[in-house]
Amino acid sequence: xxxAATDITERxxxxxxxxEANRTLEERVAARTAELEEERNxxxxxxxxxxxxxxxxxxxxxxxxNNVAHARSLVARGDVDPLGKTxxxxxxxxxxxxxxxxxxxxFLAGQSIKNREERTIGEDGGEIWALTTKVPxxxxxxxxxxLVGITxxxxxxxxxxxxxxxxxxxxxxxxxxMSEGVVVQGTxxxxxxxxxxxxxxxxxxxxxxxxxxxxDPRWQAVHEDGSPFPGETHPxxxxxxxxxxxxxxxxxxxxxxxxxxxxxxxxxxxxxxxGSQPYAVVATFADIxxxxxxxxTLRQALAQEKELGELKSRFVxxxxxxxxxxxxxxxxxxxxxxxxxxxLDKPKIDDRLGRIRAQVAHMTSIMEDVLELAxxxxxxxxxxxxxxxxxxxxxxxLTEYEDQADQGRxxxxxxxxxxxxxxxxxxxxxxxxxxxxQNALKYSPESHPVxxxxxxxxxxxxxxxxxxxIGIPPEDMKRLFETFHRAANVGAISGTGLGLxxxxxxxxxxxxxxxxxxxxxxxxxxxxxxPRVE
Ligand code: ATP
Ligand code: MG
Numbered sequence: 001x002x003x004a005a006t007d008i009t010e011r012x013x014x015x016x017x018x019x020e021a022n023r024t025l026e027e028r029v030a031a032r033t034a035e036l037e038e039e040r041n042x043x044x045x046x047x048x049x050x051x052x053x054x055x056x057x058x059x060x061x062x063x064x065x066n067n068v069a070h071a072r073s074l075v076a077r078g079d080v081d082p083l084g085k086t087x088x089x090x091x092x093x094x095x096x097x098x099x100x101x102x103x104x105x106x107f108l109a110g111q112s113i114k115n116r117e118e119r120t121i122g123e124d125g126g127e128i129w130a131l132t133t134k135v136p137x138x139x140x141x142x143x144x145x146x147l148v149g150i151t152x153x154x155x156x157x158x159x160x161x162x163x164x165x166x167x168x169x170x171x172x173x174x175x176x177x178m179s180e181g182v183v184v185q186g187t188x189x190x191x192x193x194x195x196x197x198x199x200x201x202x203x204x205x206x207x208x209x210x211x212x213x214x215x216d217p218r219w220q221a222v223h224e225d226g227s228p229f230p231g232e233t234h235p236x237x238x239x240x241x242x243x244x245x246x247x248x249x250x251x252x253x254x255x256x257x258x259x260x261x262x263x264x265x266x267x268x269x270x271x272x273x274x275g276s277q278p279y280a281v282v283a284t285f286a287d288i289x290x291x292x293x294x295x296x297t298l299r300q301a302l303a304q305e306k307e308l309g310e311l312k313s314r315f316v317x318x319x320x321x322x323x324x325x326x327x328x329x330x331x332x333x334x335x336x337x338x339x340x341x342x343x344l345d346k347p348k349i350d351d352r353l354g355r356i357r358a359q360v361a362h363m364t365s366i367m368e369d370v371l372e373l374a375x376x377x378x379x380x381x382x383x384x385x386x387x388x389x390x391x392x393x394x395x396x397x398l399t400e401y402e403d404q405a406d407q408g409r410x411x412x413x414x415x416x417x418x419x420x421x422x423x424x425x426x427x428x429x430x431x432x433x434x435x436x437x438q439n440a441l442k443y444s445p446e447s448h449p450v451x452x453x454x455x456x457x458x459x460x461x462x463x464x465x466x467x468x469x470i471g472i473p474p475e476d477m478k479r480l481f482e483t484f485h486r487a488a489n490v491g492a493i494s495g496t497g498l499g500l501x502x503x504x505x506x507x508x509x510x511x512x513x514x515x516x517x518x519x520x521x522x523x524x525x526x527x528x529x530x531p532r533v534e
Contacts, residue, residue: 053120053130053151056137061086061103064146069123076125095119103134106147110136122153129158181263181285185236187278189213201263201287203255213237220254236283239267243278250288262292314484315370318496322366325494326359369498372431373483376505383509385425385533390461391418393426394454397433401441410446411437415454420461423533428506432514435499436465436526442493444469444523456532463528471520480516489520503528 047054053070057063063082066074074082074090087096095118102113112135122128130151137146175182181198183191190213199205204212212218215231223229231237235246246267252260263285269278333352337344344352375381398413433452440450444467451466472480476487481504486497500514507514512530 052153053149055149055151056146057103057149058146059107059144061100063090070151073121073123073125076123077121091121095121103147106134106136107144110144112136117154117158120151122155128153128155130154178284179286181287183209183236183283185214185240185281185283187240187280189215189237189240192280198285201261201285202253203257203259203261218254218256222252222260224250224252235265235267236281239269239281239283240278243269243271243276245269260289261287262289264288311483314497318366318484322494322496323363326363330356330359366496366498369496369502373498373502373505376502381505381509383425383428385423385510387421387423388426389418390420390422390424390429390456390463391415391454393429394433394452394463397430397437398452401437410441410449411452412449413452413454417456420454420456420532421534422456422461422530424510424530425506428509431499432503432506432528433463433465435503436463436528439499439526440465440467440469440524442495443467443490459532461530461532463530464525466523466525468523471522471524472516472518473520477516477518481514 048068050067051069053067053073055063055066055070062084063086064084066082071082077090079085079090082090087099090096091099098118102116106113112133114133116132116134118130118132119127120130120132122130131154132149132151134147134149136144137148139145175195178195179197181195181201183194183198186192190211191209194206194209198209202209213231214234214237217231219231221229221231221234229251234251235249238244239246246265249265249267250262251265252262254260265283265285267281267283270280270282271278333356337349337352341349372381394413394415398411401411402409437450437452444450448468451464453462453464453466455462455464470489472487473489476485476489479485480487481500482497483501484497485501486495504514507528507530510530512528515527515529516524517527518524
């Protein structure tokens, strides 16, 4: 009995245990099912909440599942139930063909397609730009049974970027087409970019320019008066520092070849919205070198015009003074001749006629000087160099003075190494030497000697004319070689102020120089240096 009772009890217990086990399994299955349902719900909610299109297709590319956003886009095109349909039925032909090609590739290679930029249909049924990723979908055995796709609308980004690119393109084209130079400089003043005109105007390539600042010493910038233009005061640097735009600043900069270019600079600081400190500056500059040169030419022409005016008035003064005296003398002499003709003997008449001739000769020589100068200034003078002996020329000229009673004796001529052979224009050098000797005699007392020395080495000939005369006031030294200029201390000594300016031009035509040293009331030395031509 005990045994049977035990049996029953054990069976019961086993049944209960089985029952219990079944119950737990059912509960567990039910619980798991609920869990899965919840998970599915959650996933569904997630994929339906995402604004991107999410869809699953089988290997025949039939739509198995899609989220709300995707469904909405297809519904908007009139496909009330896209499930089970292929792209051929859902999309325009060219789009569907594109998708098909991609997916064919995906199935063949078993690889995902990531971030493909493509055209597709948007939520409102219109075409959009999208970024699509498609991944193969595998079953538990690892076989590819379809694909999962996710497509993101990037139309706004794309069109925004496109608009930005187009706008930038327009600005770039505008800047490139500008004849003015444009450079953009950062807060440190370094050039970040520049246009072609800037390259041309400044004579540097983009590569050479980028990174340079306005304070770089290579610009050797100058103001209009030629004084240095410190880099810190460059309009771009000022605009960066002060945040204020700078306009119409004229500056000269040196190109790498040394040429000076004049530019008119404007600088505009750039600010971020709401910012108070510029983050960059745009400097534009026009090449005004040609204008500057034109101004310079005009100024020179004006100066020449003015000089010509002065020359004319000086000539009038000269003519009235230098001509009136001999003319008055001629008139007086002719009157004497007319009135006393019958009372004068032949030697006296000859003497009067001789005086008239001398005055006429004097006037003629002044006229010749004036004409010679005019010819020289117009560049019409004939420079006719020929081989000759300068020593012989000096002797010939000095002999002419020896014939003049008082003058000849005080002329002392020295030439250490005759002959002095070279190539020169005899007529011109005769004028030069003649005038220097005449001046020395004229502006020094008759009791004092005048030295004329001629020396030469292989390359240079030096002619020196030295006197112990009235000298030249320091303030007149600078203008001595100007036409018609005479020093303040000439007193009654006659002269036109032409001799030295003719001499200077003649000497320069020979490639030489003329210099003067003088001490008031002590004497003057003129030194002519000429290159010796074999
Ligand atoms: P001309 O045209 O007849 O020669 P000029 O002698 O006055 O006239 P320049 O020979 O051109 O003219 O000389 C210019 C001026 O230079 C003179 O007027 C004189 O003031 C000064 N000068 C030239 N030579 C001497 C000299 N040896 N001593 C002092 N002054 C001189
Ligand atoms: Mg003279």
